[in-house]
Amino acid sequence: MYVAVKGGERAIDNAHAWLAEERRGDLGVAEMSLEQIREQLSLAVNRVMAEGSLYDADLAALAIKQSRGDLIEAIFLIRAYRTTLPRFGASLPVETEEMACDRRISATFKDLPGGQILGPTFDYTHRLLDFKLAAEGQGGAAAEAPASGAPLPHVTEFLNKEGLIQQEVASDETPPDLTREPLEFPANRPLRLQSLTRGDEGFVLSMAYSTQRGYARNHAFVGELRIGRCAVEMEVPELGFAVEIGEIELTECETVNQFQGSKTEPAQFTRGYGLVFGQAERKAISMALVDRALRWEELGEDNVGSPAQDEEFVLSHADNIQATGFLEHIKLPHYVDFQSELELVRKLRAEATEAMSEAAE
Amino acid sequence: MSLLAKASAAHLAQLMGPLDSPAFDWLRTPETGGVMVRGRMGGAGAPFNLGEITVTRCALTLRAGGAVGHAYVQGRDKTHAQQAALVDALMQTDAAATIRTTVLEPLQKAAKDRNDSRARKAAATKVDFFTMVRGED
Known part of the structure; x- marks a missing residue:
């Protein structure tokens, strides 16, 4: 039963005014600009774009500022904004083969064409706090070396040539879109990938970790991880041909997984795939591992009952906005609900007491 | 159009500034x-x-000549889109050569410089493997 309750407007207005004051913090400290957030907290911006499912760094920076750095709140703001945008159409699939790579590494082939390019990575840092940063002494320019401009082919292509890895069959089928139709099960792989790429990084990471620890283990190697910029092309109806309408940074991970063969497939390597907006390699690797675990059925593997194999479990819980919406609503007034529970418990206790006293007589 | 779509709005505005807006x-x-x-x-x-x-x-x-210009640009900047569409239209007029040298070529150079700079930094982080001599023979 719902009962309309009025009141609290003044308290809410004042709470919001105080929130604005707290957001600004100490007035003696300079206010942060959106440009500063975009440029200096770029990985937070990337995460908000990826999970908000909208690539716009300025909007993500605004959302981070407005949410006081609460990234899930920021993602919520982006998702809400996204729904107000008219949809102009869909792009052609991005050509990650053509990516202008800042980073490209392989854990399976040491001497791959184009080489191992580390890029601006945290890897190999000592994870010691750098007190020079606290003392404002940030500087240092990146070293440069002549760029060869050599193509960087996908690592899985080498295995493809020998037929040692499962092939990806190209198609132009229109993929399902969970921003347009509600998620239904069984989901196909395009829908799973869309759900994972916008899923919560922590959740997808934990699911991936569970497969490494033995819950549907699939022995993943990072065949290739690349980060860089790709052009976005779209067929423009008024022109009748495709033009580039923008450029986005992407992280792509392809895993190469051990596979013994099954009832339906020969022994060969199989693949997991991760593709995420921005520089987000933890997320991209996690996505690839979970994608691979969810493919058990098409590869004829056994369902060992692990959480990461259960698409309904994974996809229904990957979205942090759905999760936080349902979780946080329980703090809002439930006075009437609770009143009825209270009545019920009192009634049950009274009946039990009555029954006991009757039995004693 | 791709150059205009990906250009920085500020740079495009700066290049278009001195030109007479048709x-x-x-x-x-x-x-x-x-x-x-x-x-x-x-x-x-x-x-x-x-x-x-x-x-x-x-x-x-365009009122003069009636050339049609289209723009699809990344982001939410309406002035950026307007200027990109103007360039697209002007490229179909006698002004094409001027627009090419004063707007498109500088944008192309800026894009190339940006990409080349990142490519050189990436190249500097390429690993040169060397094998340790094991001294077995």
């Missing part, structure tokens, strides 16, 4: 929306939806 009529006033970006599974397989980007589009026609 009179035009809107065919479609600037409008911001989203485009769903797709990827391919495994980089090569069937497409899937990755997420949206913000795009601003418009179309206009």
Whole structure:
């Protein structure tokens, strides 16, 4: 039963005014600009774009500022904004083969064409706090070396040539879109990938970790991880041909997984795939591992009952906005609900007491 | 159009600043929306939806000559879209050569410099493996 309750407007207005004051913090400290957030907290911006499912760094920076750095709140703001945008159409699939790579590494082939390019990575840092940063002494320019401009082919292509890895069959089928139709099960792989790429990084990471620890283990190697910029092309109806309408940074991970063969497939390597907006390699690797675990059925593997194999479990819980919406609503007034529970418990206790006293007589 | 779509709005405005802005009529006033970006599974397989980007589009026609200009530019900057559509229209007029040298070529150079600089930094982080001599023979 719902009962309309009025009141609290003044308290809410004042709470919001105080929130604005707290957001600004100490007035003696300079206010942060959106440009500063975009440029200096770029990985937070990337995460908000990826999970908000909208690539716009300025909007993500605004959302981070407005949410006081609460990234899930920021993602919520982006998702809400996204729904107000008219949809102009869909792009052609991005050509990650053509990516202008800042980073490209392989854990399976040491001497791959184009080489191992580390890029601006945290890897190999000592994870010691750098007190020079606290003392404002940030500087240092990146070293440069002549760029060869050599193509960087996908690592899985080498295995493809020998037929040692499962092939990806190209198609132009229109993929399902969970921003347009509600998620239904069984989901196909395009829908799973869309759900994972916008899923919560922590959740997808934990699911991936569970497969490494033995819950549907699939022995993943990072065949290739690349980060860089790709052009976005779209067929423009008024022109009748495709033009580039923008450029986005992407992280792509392809895993190469051990596979013994099954009832339906020969022994060969199989693949997991991760593709995420921005520089987000933890997320991209996690996505690839979970994608691979969810493919058990098409590869004829056994369902060992692990959480990461259960698409309904994974996809229904990957979205942090759905999760936080349902979780946080329980703090809002439930006075009437609770009143009825209270009545019920009192009634049950009274009946039990009555029954006991009757039995004693 | 791709150059204009990806250019920095500020740079385009700066290059267009000194030029006389021609009179035009809107065919479609600037409008911001989203485009769903797709990827391919495994980089090569069937497409899937990755997420949206913000795009601003418009179309206009020049009063002199009636050339039509279209623009689809990344982001939410309506002036950016308007100037991109003007360039697109002017490229179909006698002003094409001027526009090419004063607007398109500088934008192209800026894009190339930006990409080359990142490529050189990436090249500096390329690993040179060497094998330790094990001294077995």
